[in-house]
Amino acid sequence: MKTLPLASETLLRIAKKYPTPFYLYDENAIRQNARRLQAAFAWNRGYREFFSVKCNPNPALLSIFKEEGCGVDCASETELLLARACGFSGDDIMFTSNNTTAAEFRLARELDAIINLDDTGHLDFLQRVASLPERISCRYNPGIEIRYQNQCIIDFAGSKFGATKEQISAAFRSLPSQGIKTFGIHAQFGCHRREADYFGSAIRCLFSFAIELFQSSGIKVSFINFAGGLGIPYRPGEDAADIAAVSAAIQAAYDEIIVPSALHPLALFSELGLYMTGPYGYFVSSVLHIKETDKQFAGLDASTNAFLSPLRYNDYHHISVPGKEAQPFNQRYDITGALCENRDRFAVDRELPTLVTGDILVFHDAGAYGYSHSTTFNGKLRPAELLLTAEGSVKTIRRAETPQDYFATLSFDGR
Ligand SMILES: Cc1ncc(COP(=O)(O)O)c(C=O)c1O
Missing domain, CATH: 3.20.20.10 (Alanine racemase)
Structure with missing residues (x-):
């Protein structure tokens, strides 16, 4: 089984204190x-x-x-x-x-x-x-x-x-x-x-x-x-x-x-x-919207620009839903972001418990080539990085990008 480095309640507390999405390293x-x-x-x-x-x-x-x-x-x-x-x-x-x-x-x-x-x-x-x-x-x-x-x-x-x-x-x-x-x-x-x-x-x-x-x-x-x-x-x-x-x-x-x-x-x-x-990093994001057509989609507050490997390499990243471990995994979701790109999916047809807005999803094995491969496509910004320290505290080791960071390299005077 894939395990998390913290109890579910602790992870949920961290996700309340630090806005998702973020990477967390152990x-x-x-x-x-x-x-x-x-x-x-x-x-x-x-x-x-x-x-x-x-x-x-x-x-x-x-x-x-x-x-x-x-x-x-x-x-x-x-x-x-x-x-x-x-x-x-x-x-x-x-x-x-x-x-x-x-x-x-x-x-x-x-x-x-x-x-x-x-x-x-x-x-x-x-x-x-x-x-x-x-x-x-x-x-x-x-x-x-x-x-x-x-x-x-x-x-x-x-x-x-x-x-x-x-x-x-x-x-x-x-x-x-x-x-x-x-x-x-x-x-x-x-x-x-x-x-x-x-x-x-x-x-x-x-x-x-x-x-x-x-x-x-x-x-x-x-x-x-x-x-x-x-x-x-x-x-x-x-x-x-x-x-x-x-x-x-x-x-x-x-x-x-x-x-x-x-x-x-x-x-x-x-x-x-x-x-x-790789195995000691997690990508943490929240469910923003649930959408149904001929499929069920769980749209996250992150897009694959921030965590590219499921899209770029088709890598499987296991998903934990803290607090819902005991629930039946009887729903199928495509887990998506907000990019103007149909391949913007963290997972396809993944069996998970019933998801609702606000649920926290933790992607495993995100500690390598996660942040370093991220992009700002669609003006979607890069997330924060947190460290779960050896003493058990949580430290921000990179803040999330802001629109000012995106604008910082641009010239607006047309020259
Ligand atoms: C020259 C070189 N060394 C080391 C690495 C690290 O490889 P890995 O992360 O697969 O261990 C790479 C990966 O691209 C590489 O190109």
């Missing part, structure tokens, strides 16, 4: 999960998680991850500025960008972030607009399909991300003479799978590449970043990834490929996003 659960992850990878001495800022760029959450010993994965100038504002610098920051601007490279160098190049061709650009660092990483594109259970999970052929084996090998060979001393490689094989054996087999591709790189260029990488893509269970009854088993499967591949090689010991890095905050 600090305690986020911390416990980060600790479980780190404990699972304790076998690897240099292991570090770089929380992927793109999935939830709120400073309150970044600070929690900092306290838990994580670094951050940034992909843009603004994310780097956020990281700096939260006290991250140097080895705390993995800068995994692509199609990177001069300003981004300059700031990354200023912060002495670990630069993870998407293209070896960017080395000249980086040197020209900033300077070469002493350590560098490069994103690897193996150019093949990654298959699992007879299914293509990711097809790297034609992907816009990463450089080929030959490109990385040629570039790395020339770098020691330019003062670069430390090397790493990166690839994202995860694709929201939760199976331990998937990660165990996919990571072999990275480990084998590290060995080939050593053989072809003499470069010993000292870290391997297996990035993000660990999935979460969205539907009741689905199992969460067994992080200890995922780590054990990766360790088995490490023991087989890396330990007997000259590369041992090397550090493993991850830049997980969804797994770190």
Whole structure:
């Protein structure tokens, strides 16, 4: 079953005090999960998680991850500025960008972030607009399909991300003479799978590449970043990834490929996003109107601009209706927003108890790519973000937008 981090009455009290819609994040659960992850990878001495800022760029959450010993994965100038504002610098920051601007490279160098190049061709650009660092990483594109259970999970052929084996090998060979001393490689094989054996087999591709790189260029990488893509269970009854088993499967591949090689010991890095905050965030909204045609619609006080994943990815997000848990789930609703867009539905044909205006709906698994994907389409504004603190209090960590925020970037004088 999907559970809420608070008793129904407490949630209803919070929804009375803080106007809906809002996101609510559970600090305690986020911390416990980060600790479980780190404990699972304790076998690897240099292991570090770089929380992927793109999935939830709120400073309150970044600070929690900092306290838990994580670094951050940034992909843009603004994310780097956020990281700096939260006290991250140097080895705390993995800068995994692509199609990177001069300003981004300059700031990354200023912060002495670990630069993870998407293209070896960017080395000249980086040197020209900033300077070469002493350590560098490069994103690897193996150019093949990654298959699992007879299914293509990711097809790297034609992907816009990463450089080929030959490109990385040629570039790395020339770098020691330019003062670069430390090397790493990166690839994202995860694709929201939760199976331990998937990660165990996919990571072999990275480990084998590290060995080939050593053989072809003499470069010993000292870290391997297996990035993000660990999935979460969205539907009741689905199992969460067994992080200890995922780590054990990766360790088995490490023991087989890396330990007997000259590369041992090397550090493993991850830049997980969804797994770190997804299950520990909730989107809370109220029923505004009930409408009936040939279907029943429950229109909320929020639209999918504020919580895009049901519309954009067709993701299932479980819904709890606090206070109505014991009622029969004998009604079918499409849960809609107010956008001038027929696909603006949080759920379709969802079985729920009878809903009335004022009921609170809590969407589960909204802690990642919720706020960060939101838009202001139709002039519908972004909601607030609240933190359920480890002490049990509720804190506003981002206020809701106002029309003034929407107008702030506009010119009204026609010039
Ligand atoms: C380079 C990179 N790293 C990390 C992540 C985080 O992935 P996830 O949230 O699936 O763990 C992403 C997601 O897009 C990514 O592109």
